[in-house]
Amino acid sequence: MNQPASETIRLTIDGVEVTVPRGTTVLKAAERAGIVVPHYCYHPGIPSRPAQCRMCLVEIEGQPKLQPSCVMTAGEGMNVITQSEAAKEARRSVIEFLLLNHPVDCPICDAAGQCMLQDYAYETGQLESRFREAKLVLGRDRIADDILYFADRCILCTRCVRFMRDVAGEESLIVAQRGHKAYIDTFPGKDLDHEFRGNIVDVCPVGALVHEDFLFKARAWDMDTAPSICPGCSNGCNIEIGAKENQIVRLKPRYNADVNAYWMCDYGRKHLVMSNRGARIDLPLVRRNGELEAVHWGEALDWLADSLPSGDGVALISPFESTETIAAVRALLDSVGISGGTYRLERGGEAQLEGFPKLKLRAERAPNAAGAELFGFSETAALPGPMTGGLLLVAGDRLADAPSDFGADAGFFLYIGSHLSDAARNADAILPATTFAEMEGTFINHAGRIQRFQQALVPPGVARPAWMILRRLLAMRGVGQAVLEAKDAFAMAVEEAAELTGLEWAAIGLRGADAKLDGAPAPAAG
Amino acid sequence: MGFPHSHDLEVGTILSRHFGDPKARELETWLGYGGYEGLKQAIGMEPGEITTVVKDSGLRGRGGAGFPTGLKWTFMPQEKKGPHFLCCNADESEPGAFKDREILRWVPHLLIEGCLIAARAIRAEHVYIYVRGEYFPFTSILNDAVVEAYEAGYIGKNILGSGWDCDLTVHIGAGAYIAGEETGLMSSLTGGRAEPKIKPPFPAQSGVFGMPTTVNNVETLAAVPMIVVNGSDWYRQWGTEKSPGTKLWCCSGHLVRPGNYELELGVPLKDVIYEVCGGVPDGKKVKAVIPGGSSTAMLTADELDVPSTYEGLQEAGSSLGTASPIVLNEDTNIVSAMRRIADFYAHESCGQCVQCREGTSWVAQILKRIEAGDGRLSDLDTLYDLCEQLTGRTICVLADSVVFPLRSSLDKFRNEYEALIGGRA
Numbered sequence: 006m007n008q009p010a011s012e013t014i015r016l017t018i019d020g021v022e023v024t025v026p027r028g029t030t031v032l033k034a035a036e037r038a039g040i041v042v043p044h045y046c047y048h049p050g051i052p053s054r055p056a057q058c059r060m061c062l063v064e065i066e067g068q069p070k071l072q073p074s075c076v077m078t079a080g081e082g083m084n085v086i087t088q089s090e091a092a093k094e095a096r097r098s099v100i101e102f103l104l105l106n107h108p109v110d111c112p113i114c115d116a117a118g119q120c121m122l123q124d125y126a127y128e129t130g131q132l133e134s135r136f137r138e139a140k141l142v143l144g145r146d147r148i149a150d151d152i153l154y155f156a157d158r159c160i161l162c163t164r165c166v167r168f169m170r171d172v173a174g175e176e177s178l179i180v181a182q183r184g185h186k187a188y189i190d191t192f193p194g195k196d197l198d199h200e201f202r203g204n205i206v207d208v209c210p211v212g213a214l215v216h217e218d219f220l221f222k223a224r225a226w227d228m229d230t231a232p233s234i235c236p237g238c239s240n241g242c243n244i245e246i247g248a249k250e251n252q253i254v255r256l257k258p259r260y261n262a263d264v265n266a267y268w269m270c271d272y273g274r275k276h277l278v279m280s281n282r283g284a285r286i287d288l289p290l291v292r293r294n295g296e297l298e299a300v301h302w303g304e305a306l307d308w309l310a311d312s313l314p315s316g317d318g319v320a321l322i323s324p325f326e327s328t329e330t331i332a333a334v335r336a337l338l339d340s341v342g343i344s345g346g347t348y349r350l351e352r353g354g355e356a357q358l359e360g361f362p363k364l365k366l367r368a369e370r371a372p373n374a375a376g377a378e379l380f381g382f383s384e385t386a387a388l389p390g391p392m393t394g395g396l397l398l399v400a401g402d403r404l405a406d407a408p409s410d411f412g413a414d415a416g417f418f419l420y421i422g423s424h425l426s427d428a429a430r431n432a433d434a435i436l437p438a439t440t441f442a443e444m445e446g447t448f449i450n451h452a453g454r455i456q457r458f459q460q461a462l463v464p465p466g467v468a469r470p471a472w473m474i475l476r477r478l479l480a481m482r483g484v485g486q487a488v489l490e491a492k493d494a495f496a497m498a499v500e501e502a503a504e505l506t507g508l509e510w511a512a513i514g515l516r517g518a519d520a521k522l523d524g525a526p527a528p529a530a531g
Numbered sequence: 532m533g534f535p536h537s538h539d540l541e542v543g544t545i546l547s548r549h550f551g552d553p554k555a556r557e558l559e560t561w562l563g564y565g566g567y568e569g570l571k572q573a574i575g576m577e578p579g580e581i582t583t584v585v586k587d588s589g590l591r592g593r594g595g596a597g598f599p600t601g602l603k604w605t606f607m608p609q610e611k612k613g614p615h616f617l618c619c620n621a622d623e624s625e626p627g628a629f630k631d632r633e634i635l636r637w638v639p640h641l642l643i644e645g646c647l648i649a650a651r652a653i654r655a656e657h658v659y660i661y662v663r664g665e666y667f668p669f670t671s672i673l674n675d676a677v678v679e680a681y682e683a684g685y686i687g688k689n690i691l692g693s694g695w696d697c698d699l700t701v702h703i704g705a706g707a708y709i710a711g712e713e714t715g716l717m718s719s720l721t722g723g724r725a726e727p728k729i730k731p732p733f734p735a736q737s738g739v740f741g742m743p744t745t746v747n748n749v750e751t752l753a754a755v756p757m758i759v760v761n762g763s764d765w766y767r768q769w770g771t772e773k774s775p776g777t778k779l780w781c782c783s784g785h786l787v788r789p790g791n792y793e794l795e796l797g798v799p800l801k802d803v804i805y806e807v808c809g810g811v812p813d814g815k816k817v818k819a820v821i822p823g824g825s826s827t828a829m830l831t832a833d834e835l836d837v838p839s840t841y842e843g844l845q846e847a848g849s850s851l852g853t854a855s856p857i858v859l860n861e862d863t864n865i866v867s868a869m870r871r872i873a874d875f876y877a878h879e880s881c882g883q884c885v886q887c888r889e890g891t892s893w894v895a896q897i898l899k900r901i902e903a904g905d906g907r908l909s910d911l912d913t914l915y916d917l918c919e920q921l922t923g924r925t926i927c928v929l930a931d932s933v934v935f936p937l938r939s940s941l942d943k944f945r946n947e948y949e950a951l952i953g954g955r956a
Binding site: 163 | 892
């Protein structure tokens with residue numbers, strides 16, 4: 006810490022001395038000391054701090070009452086004891102109170118295993134309830150088209166209400182009734198249809214709010230998760246993909262102060278869950294005697310290495326491809342003497358998150374248009390053609406809207422992709438590629454931030470990342486090295502684009518780094 | 532005169548002199564009674580001078596907590612950086628209290644005058660009188676007086692030609708006990724739920740619309756004009772060093788003459804009950820007295836020989852609160868009385884703090900079960916433990932409010948609980 010002395014204070018928390026900037030709360034100071042003070046209503050991304058859950062009460066030497074650490078400002082020389090008998094007893098009683106009318110339906114609750122009430126209840130170890138009365142039953146409600154509210158599980162921390170009010174900037178949720186009959190509801194006459202409403206499920210510390218499309222889908226401990234980047238638009242929100250039995254079942258935003266904070270939009274959530282659908286290509290196919298024939302990778306690549314024409318041609322890529330794939334396509338095109346190339350980009354309406362303006366559902370509904378531009382591809386609305394022979398290379402674009410004779414006028418039609426549309430079936434060779442969720446790679450967002458995503462799913466059949474396929478093919482034709490790891494494919498891309506100079510795979514990490522793109526504002530490092 | 536009863540222990544000179552006199556509501560009559568003299572004097576005084584007089588008088592907040600009024604005013608910023616506000620708390624909602632109602636009903640101009648003087652003392656340009664929704668008949672009386680006072684130049688622009696401006700708005704609540712808590716009141720006043728807010732920031736730093744605000748009780752503000760007119764020593768002729776002045780009492784329950792009385796602070800509680808109110812009807816005995824409104828600790832019949840001051844009742848283990856004794860006669864089932872009180876607080880908990888939201892209702896449910904004959908001795912241990920869990924851990928003191936009567940009833944009338952439980956473990 007390089008701040009002047011007057012700007013920092015020192016205090017002791019559970020015997021650990023810690024120095025923090027003046028104005029830091031006791032809860033944040035404790036975090037700095039490596040101590041988590043249990044809490045429910047406080048959320049670092051929601052500005053208001055009502056201090057109402059009373060879970061973060063701590064003892065502060067010299068103060069007669071326990072103090073809520075989420076709002077208590079740390080003072081010079083303060084001695085905070087989070088584990089005092091009084092503080093522990095206060096926490097125990099909060100848990101007891103919260104469980105009085107709670108249905109304890111963990112076996113059928115989607116939050117089980119990731120529930121702060123469950124965790125702290127275990128920690129306080131109260132096996133039997135002293136509550137002899139009948140539990141109050143409030144039932145459940147559809148609070149939005151796609152979100153269910155289980156009132157009996159709700160601990161009324163009001164994070165959802167305050168997310169909508171403070172962050173989304175729309176007072177669509179309220180606490181209805183009062184006292185032990187209180188529950189969360191939509192404001193009378195108002196629907197919860199905000200583009201960022203899904204975040205209320207993420208901020209819910211218990212199982213009170215559940216996305217209907219995740220309802221009863223997976224137990225937390227049966228899910229595999231991987232850090233990833235939302236491909237829904239060019240904002241590049243950091244996400245965590247939750248998968249069960251190789252299907253994406255849930256997306257959650259992953260904190261990144263420079264991109265999306267704690268949030269993501271509902272378009273992104275839905276968009277990605279949809280990616281489970283469609284007929285996949287799982288084997289290489291080559292055209293022999295007019296018929297597509299499944300072959301081994303070796304055979305397909307040998308044949309391709311020999312028969313790929315040079316000199317003339319066009320290329321269509323997809324802005325959903327990784328930077329590594331786009332660089333490899335560029336390298337292949339360069340090797341056969343084709344310049345330029347196009348990509349098609351869907352556009353849609355925008356929606357900004359009022360409380361965090363960097364987060365916006367952007368008009369460009371693809372994650373890597375910036376990467377496509379970087380490697381010399383330009384946006385087009387039209388499909389390539391008509392052609393008079395030559396190479397037609399399509400990478401990633403699903404050609405869903407292409408005419409049935411698409412590619413017939415090409416001399417050689419190579420298709421690399423994940424899904425097999427009718428138009429793609431016209432190709433002379435079809436190479437099965439993974440989706441971004443099935444591989445590692447990077448995307449470059451609207452602001453020129455390059456961000457890594459990791460593999461969440463196992464690819465079907467023998468599908469491989471397109472960069473891996475293309476670099477192998479190039480190596481067989483005497484251009485560069487074959488690579489098996491994304492970091493090596495990335496290093497090759499860095500060598501091939503001056504704007505990426507200096508970027509290192511490890512340094513990009515899970516937070517991303519800024520590429521030096523022309524005209525793109527460099528986001529402040531933080 | 533007192534209303535509806537009077538007694539020679541009554542002082543009757545300050546707040547209640549004109550109770551029962553409908554003419555006193557009219558400005559013309561009120562001016563004939565010496566009305567607005569305090570305001571005229573205050574306009575000739577610096578804000579600091581007004582505060583000093585009130586501070587010297589020892590006037591303490593009559594809303595229940597007894598905080599020194601003049602001292603509270605000094606918490607307001609001396610340098611103005613934006614508007615200041617005065618809130619008059621007329622959300623009288625403590626069970627047993629019905630004193631502010633009588634001020635609104637009989638002497639609305641006295642309250643208006645007190646509000647304006649206080650507003651001048653704290654440099655406020657706007658006064659809000661927050662009246663509980665159930666008081667709508669009295670609100671219309673107040674509203675009429677406000678219109679008259681505006682028309683006569685006592686409120687508004689250039690008050691009495693002094694160049695000083697101050698507006699006054701009457702706001703009607705929607706019926707929540709907790710709107711009587713000052714931060715809950717301000718939240719409700721500005722369009723939110725009546726939910727208390729964590730302090731700091733204190734109202735004097737950030738109150739109504741985020742601006743410095745003072746919240747005073749109706750009875751407190753009504754005492755101000757005559758203190759300004761007559762001086763602090765005059766006010767101190769009544770009461771004790773720490774509890775000077777007079778106090779409106781609200782006596783209810785099993786009494787021969789329940790009602791409002793204005794008494795000097797320090798009168799023994801037993802005299803209030805036996806002399807002023809004539810004791811218990813039908814020759815019955817007192818079983819318990821809840822001296823300061825339902826949120827205060829119960830006293831037994833043997834504990835009533837205490838001076839009715841803030842410090843006196845505190846020493847007796849209870850509180851003067853709003854000076855609203857509820858008297859329970861010997862036939863009263865203490866468990867039922869306590870259950871009724873607990874029901875009230877469970878119903879009125881705003882629901883923010885977990886302990887209060889769940890705990891008050893749990894207490895009420897246990898009491899209901901004991902009352903119905905299905906109690907266990909272990910329930911008493913649970914109730915005692917809940918007294919611990921509900922004390923001092925929440926944003927406001929609503930949870931503490933149920934503990935005071937509950938713990939005292941368990942301590943002093945355990946035999947009644949045990950009789951209903953009948954020895955079941």
